[in-house]
Each structure stands twice: as C-alpha cells, then as structure tokens.
Amino acid sequence: MATTTTTVPSAGPIAGSRSFLSRLRDGDEIARLVTFIFAGTVVIITVLLVYEFWRESYLPRHKFGFAFFVTSVWDPIFDKFGALPFIYGTVVTAGIALLLAVPLGIGAAIFLAELAPARVSDTLQFFIDLLAAVPSVIYGLLGVFIVIPVMRQYIQPALKSSLGFLPFFQGPAYGVGFLTAGIVLAIMVIPYIISVSREVLISVPRDQREAALALGSTRWESTWKVVLPFARTGIMGSIFLALARALGETMAVTMVIGNTPTISASLFSPGYSIAAVIANEFTEATGDLYLQSLIELGLVLFLLTFLLNGMARLLIVVTSQRGSEMGQA
Amino acid sequence: MSSRLRWRKLVSHFMLTMTGLCALVAVSVLFFILGYLVYHGGTSISWNFFTKLPAPVGETGGGMANAIVGSAKLLLLACLLGVPIGFFGAIYLAEFSGGTVAFVVRYAADLLNGVPSIVIGIFAYSLVVLPFKHFSTAAGGFALGLMMIPITLRSTEEFLRAVPRALREGAMALGASQWKTIATVVVPAAYRGILTAILLAFARVAGETAPLLFTALGNRFWSPGWAQPTASLPVMIFTYAIAPYDDWHRQAWAAGLVLLALILIVNIIARMILSRGTTVPRT
Amino acid sequence: MKRLAPLFLAVLALVAIGVVQAALSINGAGATFPNPMYSKWFDDYHKKNSNIEINYQAIGSGGGIKQVTEGTVDFGATDGPMNDEQLKAFQDKHGFPILHFPTVLGADVPTYNISGVSGELNFTPEALAGIFLGKVTKWNDPLIAGANKGVNLPEADIVVVHRSDGSGTSYIWTDYLSKVSEEWKSKVGKGTSVNWPKGLGGKGNEGVAGLVKQTPNALGYVELIYAIQNKMPYGKVKNSSGEFIKADLASVTAAAAGAAKSMPDDFRVSITDAPGKTAYPVSSFTWLLIPSKFSDGSKRDAIKGFLKWMLTDGQNDVEALSYAKLPKEVASKEMKDLEKIQ
Numbered sequence: 001m002a003t004t005t006t007t008v009p010s011a012g013p014i015a016g017s018r019s020f021l022s023r024l025r026d027g028d029e030i031a032r033l034v035t036f037i038f039a040g041t042v043v044i045i046t047v048l049l050v051y052e053f054w055r056e057s058y059l060p061r062h063k064f065g066f067a068f069f070v071t072s073v074w075d076p077i078f079d080k081f082g083a084l085p086f087i088y089g090t091v092v093t094a095g096i097a098l099l100l101a102v103p104l105g106i107g108a109a110i111f112l113a114e115l116a117p118a119r120v121s122d123t124l125q126f127f128i129d130l131l132a133a134v135p136s137v138i139y140g141l142l143g144v145f146i147v148i149p150v151m152r153q154y155i156q157p158a159l160k161s162s163l164g165f166l167p168f169f170q171g172p173a174y175g176v177g178f179l180t181a182g183i184v185l186a187i188m189v190i191p192y193i194i195s196v197s198r199e200v201l202i203s204v205p206r207d208q209r210e211a212a213l214a215l216g217s218t219r220w221e222s223t224w225k226v227v228l229p230f231a232r233t234g235i236m237g238s239i240f241l242a243l244a245r246a247l248g249e250t251m252a253v254t255m256v257i258g259n260t261p262t263i264s265a266s267l268f269s270p271g272y273s274i275a276a277v278i279a280n281e282f283t284e285a286t287g288d289l290y291l292q293s294l295i296e297l298g299l300v301l302f303l304l305t306f307l308l309n310g311m312a313r314l315l316i317v318v319t320s321q322r323g324s325e326m327g328q329a
Numbered sequence: 330m331s332s333r334l335r336w337r338k339l340v341s342h343f344m345l346t347m348t349g350l351c352a353l354v355a356v357s358v359l360f361f362i363l364g365y366l367v368y369h370g371g372t373s374i375s376w377n378f379f380t381k382l383p384a385p386v387g388e389t390g391g392g393m394a395n396a397i398v399g400s401a402k403l404l405l406l407a408c409l410l411g412v413p414i415g416f417f418g419a420i421y422l423a424e425f426s427g428g429t430v431a432f433v434v435r436y437a438a439d440l441l442n443g444v445p446s447i448v449i450g451i452f453a454y455s456l457v458v459l460p461f462k463h464f465s466t467a468a469g470g471f472a473l474g475l476m477m478i479p480i481t482l483r484s485t486e487e488f489l490r491a492v493p494r495a496l497r498e499g500a501m502a503l504g505a506s507q508w509k510t511i512a513t514v515v516v517p518a519a520y521r522g523i524l525t526a527i528l529l530a531f532a533r534v535a536g537e538t539a540p541l542l543f544t545a546l547g548n549r550f551w552s553p554g555w556a557q558p559t560a561s562l563p564v565m566i567f568t569y570a571i572a573p574y575d576d577w578h579r580q581a582w583a584a585g586l587v588l589l590a591l592i593l594i595v596n597i598i599a600r601m602i603l604s605r606g607t608t609v610p611r612t
Numbered sequence: 613m614k615r616l617a618p619l620f621l622a623v624l625a626l627v628a629i630g631v632v633q634a635a636l637s638i639n640g641a642g643a644t645f646p647n648p649m650y651s652k653w654f655d656d657y658h659k660k661n662s663n664i665e666i667n668y669q670a671i672g673s674g675g676g677i678k679q680v681t682e683g684t685v686d687f688g689a690t691d692g693p694m695n696d697e698q699l700k701a702f703q704d705k706h707g708f709p710i711l712h713f714p715t716v717l718g719a720d721v722p723t724y725n726i727s728g729v730s731g732e733l734n735f736t737p738e739a740l741a742g743i744f745l746g747k748v749t750k751w752n753d754p755l756i757a758g759a760n761k762g763v764n765l766p767e768a769d770i771v772v773v774h775r776s777d778g779s780g781t782s783y784i785w786t787d788y789l790s791k792v793s794e795e796w797k798s799k800v801g802k803g804t805s806v807n808w809p810k811g812l813g814g815k816g817n818e819g820v821a822g823l824v825k826q827t828p829n830a831l832g833y834v835e836l837i838y839a840i841q842n843k844m845p846y847g848k849v850k851n852s853s854g855e856f857i858k859a860d861l862a863s864v865t866a867a868a869a870g871a872a873k874s875m876p877d878d879f880r881v882s883i884t885d886a887p888g889k890t891a892y893p894v895s896s897f898t899w900l901l902i903p904s905k906f907s908d909g910s911k912r913d914a915i916k917g918f919l920k921w922m923l924t925d926g927q928n929d930v931e932a933l934s935y936a937k938l939p940k941e942v943a944s945k946e947m948k949d950l951e952k953i954q
Contacts, residue, residue: 026506035421038414039434042478046437049444049452056455075807077800107351115345116352124356126596129525131359133532133592134366135563137570138585140815142362144822152826174771174827176812187362190355195529196484199522203491220341234487241483244443250539251567251815259776259813270812275445276776279539280815282447283672284778284804286698298448305443309436385652386933462683464639546641547669549654558639558667568670571816572648573838 050302057296059289068296074261076281081293083300085261089178089271090304093253094246096182096267097189102239104186105193109235112194113201114223125198131191140255143184148175148256151183156268167265176258179267184256185249189242196241200234201227236316240309247305250279274301363589370586373579378587383549383565386574393584395551399466399559400535400591403545406470406555407534411477412527418478419485424511435483442479449475450540458544464558469545473534480530488522489515524599532592538563562588636910637665642676642689645780645835646898649716649935650689653926657918664914673780674804680901681705686911688901691718691780692787692804693880708905711953712879713919713946714897717868717936719836719859720785721846721894725824726751726766733847734759734856737792737885737893740849743770743831744789745796746810751829759850766829773823773832776813778804784896785833788884833894836864837934851893852885859892864936867891872941879946895936905954916953923947 023029060068060081071082112121152175159169204227212222228235258270259280274297285291377392384391418438422431444452453472458464492515500510516523541547545559547568552559562584569581647670654666671679673690680688681702693712694702702710722735739755742748748755752765775782786802800806812827814820817838824832825844836859839846848856857863870888871881885893902919906912923943930937938946 023507026508028507031508031511032421032425035417035425036430038417039421039426039430039482041414042418042434042441042482043437045475045478046441049441049448052452052455053448073807076805077803077807080807104351104355107348108355111345111348111352115349124352127363128356128359129528129532129596130589130592131362132529133536133589134362135536135538135566135585135588137538137563137567138366138536139362141570141818142365144818148822149826174812174823176823187358191359192529194355195525196487199484199525200487200491203488203519203522205493218337218341220344221337224344231491234491237483237487240439241442241480244439244479247443248445248448250445250447254776254815255819259815260808260811272813275447278445279447280777280813281805282451283542284674286674286677286695286804295451298445298451301443301445301448302440305440306436309439309443383651385655386648388655458684459682464684542671543675546639546671548667549651550635550637550658550665550667557637558669564669568644568647571644571818573817573835573841574648575841577648 050299053295053299053302057292057299060293060296063289068293069300072261072263074277076285076287076290079287079289081289081296083274083297085263086272086274086277086297087300087304088263089181089257089261089273090247090275090301091308092178092267092271093181093185093257093273094243094308096179097185097246098239098243100183100186101190101193101242105190105238105242106197106235108190109194109197109201110223110228113198114219114227121198125195128191128194132195136188136249136251137255139184139188139252143180143252143256147180147184151175151180160268168267171264171266171268173268174258174270176256176270177266177268178257178271181253181257181271181273182267184252185246188249188252189245192241192245193238196238197231197235200231200238203234204230233316236312240312243308243312244305247301247308248275250275254280274298274304366582366585366589369579369582370584373583374586378580378583382551383560386572386576389576391580393560393562393565393580393587395548396560396562396565396584397587397591399545399548399552400562400588402466402552402555402559403469403473403541403561404531404535406467407473407477408527408531410471410474411481411530411534415478415481415530416485416523416527418482419489420511420516422482422486423489424507424515435486438479438482441475442483445539446476446537447539447542450543453540454543461556463556464544464546466545466552466555466557466559469541469559469561470555472540472544473537476534476537476540477530480533481526484526484529485519485523488519488526491522492518528596528599531595535588535592536563538567542567562591635663635665636914637667638687638911638914639667639669639685640676640687640689640900641669641671641679641685642901643673643691643780643898644670645691645718646689646716646935648837649930649933652929652933653918653922656926656929657921660921661914661917664918666914666918672778673783674778676901680710680903686906687903687915689715689899690901691896691898692783693882693899694901702903706903706905708903711902711904711949713900713902713949714879714938714942715900715922716930716938717864717883717895717897718780718784719864719867719892719895719936720781720788720833721836721839721859722831722833722849723821723824723839723844723846724831725827725845726768726829729763729765730845731763732845732858733763734850735847736850737788741789741793741796744772744774744808744810745793745799746772759856768829771827771830772808772811773814773820773827773830774808774811775817775820775833776815777819779816780804780896780898781817781833781835782806784884784894787882787896788894791882791885836860840934849893851889851891852887853889853891855889857890857892859894861931861934861936863890863892864895865939867893867895868897868936868942869939872939875942875945879942879949902953904952912953916950919950919953920947 072084073080156173163169212226254276260270261272381392457468500514547564548558548560566581566584569577650668676688679685783804790797790802814823820832824830848858867886870886871883
C-alpha cells in the first residue's frame with residue numbers, strides 16, 4: 001500500500017521498452033508527434049506574446065531601466081512611470097485570495113467528493129461550474145453594492161477591535177482596499193479549486209480508501225493520509241489555476257481595490273493592481289511612452305506570474321519529497 | 330488504546346464536520362451570487378430579449394438577439410482553437426513527454442493562464458485586427474480561444490494523470506499500442522474530468538469582456554459572416570452596466586442571466602451527449 | 613469529442629439565422645460618455661434609412677482616437693479634442709486631415725455625502741482645487757464654510773473620490789482645475805488619467821457614485837447626466853463671473869454659447885471656466901472624429917447625411933436623454949464644414 005499511496009500515478013512513457021520501429025508501426029510515434037505539435041503551440045504562443053510585449057515596451061525599458069520596478073510614481077501627465085505599488089498590490093491581493101480560497105475550496109471539495117451523496121455532489125458541482133461564467137464586471141458590481149458596505153460597517157470594525165494591534169488591521173476603514181479585493185478574488189477563484197479538486201479526489205481509486213479503512217484508519221485518516229496525497233498534484237494544479245486567475249483579474253478588482261497606488265502594511269488601505277491599472281488606462285492612453293509603460297506593466301505581470309509559479313513549484317517539490325520520506329518511515 | 334481510538338474518531342468527526350462547513354460556506358456564497366443574478370435578471374427578461382435587436386435608451390421592447398448569436402459564434406471559434414490544442418497538448422504531457430519538455434509546456438501554460446484578459450485582447454488585436462484593418466468575430470474568437478488553451482490543457486492533464494497506471498498496463502499487456510490505449514482506455518476513463526476541464530474553460534471565456542473590446546468590438550446590428558464586428562453578451566453587459574440608465578442596468582442583469590442560461594444549456598447538452606453509451610462507472 | 617459534433621451543428625444553425633442582411637455597415641468607436649445619445653441617434657437614423665447601419669462602440673476616447681488613426685474603424689469619437697501631435701500622426705499616416713464635429717455637451721458635477729447636510733453646497737474654484745490637491749482636508753475649512761453660510765459643516769476629514777479609469781469625465785474635471793489653479797496646472801496637469809495627489813479611485817461613474825454614497829464625508833465628481841438619472845445630490849460651482857451656478861442643461865448650453873463667439877475653425881475648444889453670467893464652468897463638448905476623405909463614396913454620403921440630420925432634427929432628441937444641445941451658432945458653423953468631407 002505504501003508504494004501506491006506515495007507514487008503519483010504519473011503515466012510516463014510506459015512503453016519505453018518497445019523498439020522505435022514497432023512503435024512507429026503502431027502509430028505511437030505519429031500520435032506522439034501530433035500531440036507534441038499541439039503542446040508546442042502553447043509554448044510558441046507564450047513566447048510570441050512575451051516577444052510582442054518586449055518589443056512594444058522599448059521606450060520605458062530604455063528610459064527607466066530597472067528603476068521602473070522600484071519607483072512608486074505613476075504620472076501620465078509628466079511621463080514618470082514606476083511599477084512598485086502595482087506589483088505590491090497584485091501580490092498582496094492574490095495572496096489574500098489564495099489564503100482564503102485554498103482551505104475553503106479544498107475543504108468543500110473533500111466534503112463533496114468523500115462525504116456528500118453522489119447525486120447532491122454532482123448537482124452542486126453543476127452550479128459551481130456555472131459560476132465560472134459570471135462576467136467579472138458582475139462580480140465587481142456585487143463587490144461595490146454588497147461586499148464594500150459589509151466590509152466597512154461590520155468586518156473591518158470587528159477586525160480592528162479584535163486584531164487591531166497587528167499592523168494589518170489599522171487605519172481608516174473605507175470598505176475598499178487590499179482585503180476587500182482579496183475577498184472578492186477568493187470568491188471568484190473558489191469554483192476553480194472546488195471543481196478541479198473534487199474531480200481529482202473522485203478519481204482516486206476506491207480500493208485506496210477501502211484498503212486504508214480496512215487497516216483501521218478513521219474516515220478522516222484515510223482521506224488525509226491516503227486520498228489527499230494521491231490527489232496532491234491535481235489539487236496543486238487547481239491552485240495554479242486559481243493563482244493565475246487571481247493575478248490576472250481586472251474588472252472585479254478595480255471596482256473594489258480603491259485604485260490608489262499605495263504601499264501599506266494595512267490591509268484596509270486602498271491599493272492598486274497591475275491588471276487593474278492596465279484595464280483602467282489602456283483604452284485612454286495617448287502618447288507612446290505612456291502606452292508602452294502600460295505594456296511593460298503587462299510584461300511585469302508576466303514576470304511576476306513566472307516567479308510566483310516557480311516558487312509554488314519549488315514548494316511542491318520540497319513538500320512532496322518530505323511526503324515520500326514520511327511514507328517510507 | 331481505546332482512549333487513543335476515541336481521540337482519533339473525535340478528530341475524524343471534527344475534521345469532516347469542518348469540510349462540511351467549508352462546503353456550506355462556499356456553496357452558500359456561490360448560491361447567493363446565482364440567486365442575486367436570477368432575482369435581478371429574471372424580472373427584466375422577456376421573449377423580446379431573445380428575438381429583437383437592442384433598443385436605445387427609453388424605448389421598450391429591445392432585446393439582445395444579436396449578442397446571443399454573437400456570443401455563440403465567438404465561443405464556437407474559441408472552442409475550435411482552444412479545445413484541440415488544450416486536449417492534445419494535455420495528452421502529450423500526460424502520456425508521451427519526458428520531464429523537461431513537459432516542464433516547459435506546463436510552465437508556459439501557467440504563464441499564459443496568468444496573463445490578464447485585457448492583455449490577451451491587446452495581443453490578439455495586434456496579431457489579427459491590425460493586419461486586416463478590421464475588427465471581427467474571427468479576432469474575438471481567436472482571443473477567447475487563446476484563453477481556453479491553458480485551462481483546458483492543465484486540468485485535462487491532471488485528470489489524465491489520475492487514471493490509474495494499472496488500467497494502462499492492462500491494455501498494453503493485451504497488446505494494444507500506446508495510442509490505442511490512450512484512445513480507448515485512458516481518455517474514456519478520464520472523460521468526466523476532461524469534460525469538466527473543457528466546460529470550465531468554456532464558462533471562463535464565455536463571461537470575458539476585456540479581450541473582446543479590442544477584437545470583436547461590438548455591433549448594434551446583426552453581424553454577417555466572420556469578418557465583421559459582432560455583438561456579444563459580456564460586452565453588452567459591460568456597456569449597459571456602466572451607463573447611467575436604470576433600464577440599461579436591468580438589461581445588463583438580464584443579459585447576465587441569459588449568459589448563465591447559455592452556459593447551463595451547453596453544460597447539460599454536453600453531459601447528456603457524453604454520458605450516453607459511456608459505461609465507465611464512478612469509482 | 614466527436615460526440616460534441618451535434619452541439620456544434622446546432623450552434624452553426626443558430627449562426628445561420630444571423631446571416632441575412634446586406635446593408636451598408638459603418639463602424640465607429642470611442643467615447644463612452646455620449647454612448648446612449650449616439651446609440652439613440654444611430655438607431656433613429658437607421659429607422660429612417662433602413663439600408664444604413666451605423667455601429668458605434670464605446671471603447672473610450674483614447675481608443676477612439678487610436679482606432680480611427682489606425683484605420684480599423686470608419687470614424688472615431690472623443691470627449692477631449694485630439695492634440696496637435698495626434699492630428700499630425702493622422703495626417704502623416706493617411707495624407708489628409710481628420711475633422712472634429714461637436715455633437716452634444718456634458719458637464720461634471722461635485723457630488724458629496726455629509727451626514728446632516730442635505731441642501732446644495734456652494735463650491736468656489738479655490739475650494740475644489742484645494743480639496744483635490746489635499747490642502748483643504750476638513751469639511752469646515754474656511755474655504756468651504758465661507759461660501760456656505762448657515763450650513764452646519766462637520767469637522768470631519770474629506771474623503772476625496774476620483775475616477776480611476778481614464779475618462780473624458782476626468783479630462784473635463786482636471787482641465788477645469790488646471791484653469792482655476794496654477795498649482796494644479798504645474799503639479800498635476802490635465803488628462804484622462806493623472807497622478808492624483810489624494811483620494812480613492814472608483815472605476816467608472818458607478819464606482820465613484822458607489823463610493824461617495826457609501827462613505828461618510830466623501831466628495832467626488834460624476835457626469836451631470838449620471839447625477840440626474842440617479843438623483844444624486846450635487847453642488848453649485850462658482851463661475852468666472854462670480855456666480856454660483858447649478859449645473860443643468862441650460863447652464864451648460866450657456867457655457868457653450870459663451871465660447872461659441874471665439875470658436876476656432878477646427879472646433880477644438882475647451883469651454884471649462886467659460887465666460888457668461890449663467891454659464892456652468894465645468895462643461896465640455898464631445899466630438900465625432902471624421903476623416904476628411906473616404907475612399908468609399910457610399911460611406912461618405914451616409915456619414916454626411918447622418919451629420920446633417922444630427923445637427924438639425926437630431927438635436928431635438930438630445931434633452932430627453934439629459935444631454936445639453938449645441939448652441940445654434942455652433943451647429944450652423946458645423947453645417948458649413950460638412951463640405952470638407954470628400
């Protein structure tokens with residue numbers, strides 16, 4: 001049992017032992033080539049996109065250089081552009097969103113996959129999938145008319161009086177700000193986490209659970225120690241999806257974040273995110289330097305996604321190593 | 330021993346209750362949103378909405394027939410581009426590739442997925458609109474298709490990987506070639522998941538406004554063929570939601586509801602078609 | 613996946629329904645502020661001339677200027693006139709100039725939310741500039757209180773709210789502040805997006821309106837039609853003749869009439885802080901951007917026909933949608949300019 005629970009069921013080239021010629025005859029090599037072309041398209045598109053944006057952001061790259069990343073003034077009238085507050089806002093809001101959405105989403109997925117009757121679970125899933133289609137402008141409107149007032153009147157004062165000694169929960173409560181944006185983002189990404197995680201959990205073979213239960217595990221132990229590790233990469237995949245969406249979301253974020261380029265430890269403070277500023281200003285941007293600075297912001301977001309993704313991957317490698325050590329022990 | 334067992338049982342009950350709570354919180358928030366949309370949209374929907382062209386402010390009886398058709402056309406194009414690349418790319422990742430190539434493709438997909446939708450729109454604009462000097466349905470479909478690729482690819486891959494190795498080995502042991510194994514054993518075993526992946530990607534792009542603003546633009550009238558600007562539900566929702574008129578706000582909510590209904594129908598049809606004759610049981 | 617084929621066929625059938633039409637279609641894009649007016653006009657014009665379909669999309673003024681310059685649309689629209697650099701860019705690219713045609717007028721109004729204050733407040737230019745510069749921070753500051761004798765203003769911090777998305781609304785507001793305050797002009801300047809010294813940013817009119825309505829002691833600015841349609845309280849602003857004027861359709865048209873006498877030939881004029889006793893000072897034209905040459909003669913005739921109709925009969929529809937009409941002098945001056953379109 002130990003081996004099956006700790007090995008991720010990665011398919012791998014299981015047919016490696018057969019000769020190339022026989023694989024060609026069976027069509028395997030052709031299938032491999034065709035699917036490779038499709039997979040390669042993804043890389044080509046991504047590279048092309050980066051290249052386009054690199055080319056289109058020539059002016060600010062040469063004018064500001066590295067200072068673009070570390071200065072905080074964004075002034076389209078006097079042509080001064082710095083990205084730091086936007087980077088900060090993007091990271092903080094996406095962080096809050098994941099902090100809220102990951103436990104909630106995975107918890108819900110476990111419940112739906114392991115405990116809820118299949119009929120109920122499938123029906124709920126059906127509606128959850130629908131939510132991914134709600135246009136983000138509608139999430140934004142809900143944020144403006146419902147989340148912001150609730151935040152300002154109830155949640156922020158409550159946080160202030162209970163946890164106000166922390167620097168995160170200080171300052172005037174406007175309702176808008178990092179925390180509100182994070183919460184709205186969390187609501188938006190939860191469906192992704194639930195959908196994919198639930199599906200992955202369900203596809204864990206039943207005998208895995210039965211074996212664990214037969215060996216005397218409680219229901220939770222079989223879920224926690226057997227099913228979850230089995231589904232770990234799939235769940236991580238769902239978190240990547242959620243992270244990406246949180247980083248790139250525009251319309252909903254801009255309606256609730258306050259759109260003020262500030263860097264503040266307080267989560268009540270209004271802020272700004274990269275995607276939001278691009279969406280806000282791109283359509284009205286006149287002047288080459290201004291336009292290209294916005295495009296360079298797009299490039300920065302790309303870089304940020306690249307780094308955060310890399311870090312998350314590293315985390316998986318580290319934790320999965322520890323996981324397999326535990327499995328062997 | 331027995332006290333330890335009791336403790337373990339307690340922990341088990343507690344944690345399972347917690348997951349139930351998570352589900353309750355998540356599902357009730359989500360249902361609240363759906364309910365809100367149905368409430369606000371339902372009151373302003375009528376048959377005209379599905380059959381008439383948009384009416385200007387102050388005139389009753391307008392609809393969004395052209396936007397509904399426009400969205401359908403855009404999404405069709407998006408699927409034609411996004412699904413094959415995502416699906417076959419995922420098969421390559423899960424079944425054929427070694428470490429490095431898979432790593433690069435996966436990383437690229439995650440990056441693409443993190444690109445804000447408006448940036449995708451700008452990209453499609455410079456790639457499709459500028460050379461042809463024309464906003465078009467094709468350009469909008471291209472932008473949406475690009476957005477479908479990473480979601481389809483990454484989730485499909487996860488579901489393919491979740492297919493137990495034993496199933497593959499069984500088929501290979503019977504003498505099936507690898508691609509036959511994939512086509513007849515692995516993909517059918519993962520079909521539920523793959524469907525979820527595609528529908529998720531489909532739903533995601535169905536609600537996108539930003540990539541369409543600079544590609545499909547929008548149209549007050551019918552858009553013939555594929556080379557003209559076209560109306561779409563998300564863009565209509567956006568322009569109507571930011572206008573100062575209550576009547577347009579109501580129509581925006583109604584359009585939101587219609588968009589959801591559209592996704593709902595596609596969901597149901599797809600599931601019906603795919604479940605017919607498929608005998609893979611839920612494990 | 614082959615099983616999805618029937619679904620695709622169903623969609624295709626749906627699509628086929630849409631392919632029944634052979635009218636002349638003209639595409640335009642740009643400013644969001646006049647979008648309701650334009651959609652009404654183009655709809656009416658289509659009813660009168662069923663073979664002409666003019667499709668207008670509100671993608672923003674900057675977008676309108678950019679797209680018409682790139683040639684991806686037949687005409688553009690903007691809330692702030694094109695600058696010399698942009699005109700030159702168009703001329704260089706196409707070999708002929710682009711023309712501005714004012715269509716309607718709009719205005720920005722200061723809107724606020726102070727508990728206990730329900731009446732109309734008076735704002736001097738100094739007070740508005742001070743508040744948005746972050747120098748006037750309390751509601752009971754003498755600069756505000758001085759113009760509002762008898763109103764019990766609280767000693768509370770002013771929460772400033774501005775538009776975060778680039779917009780003609782912000783352009784008008786900052787254009788006005790630049791005219792009345794040297795400090796604003798040198799420190800911040802005018803534009804669709806500026807580096808705001810202070811305040812929260814709301815996305816769009818609803819964003820600003822929502823923040824102002826929900827935040828105690830907030831002050832923001834929205835378009836006049838938005839305030840009228842949504843019954844929001846808004847203040848009077850002191851004009852260049854020293855009168856406190858409430859924004860309405862008449863006072864906005866008055867501002868345009870004041871400026872009409874000195875109207876430049878290309879119509880690129882700012883009418884903020886305009887002369888005239890009854891003129892509301894934070895007003896502006898909005899423009900259609902029409903290339904002066906069309907290679908397609910039927911498109912040219914259709915656009916000219918529309919403009920002629922818009923400047924005459926079309927103006928009668930304007931006030932029903934709470935826009936202000938063009939002054940007669942401006943409309944007749946534009947009629948003469950139609951000949952420049954070839």
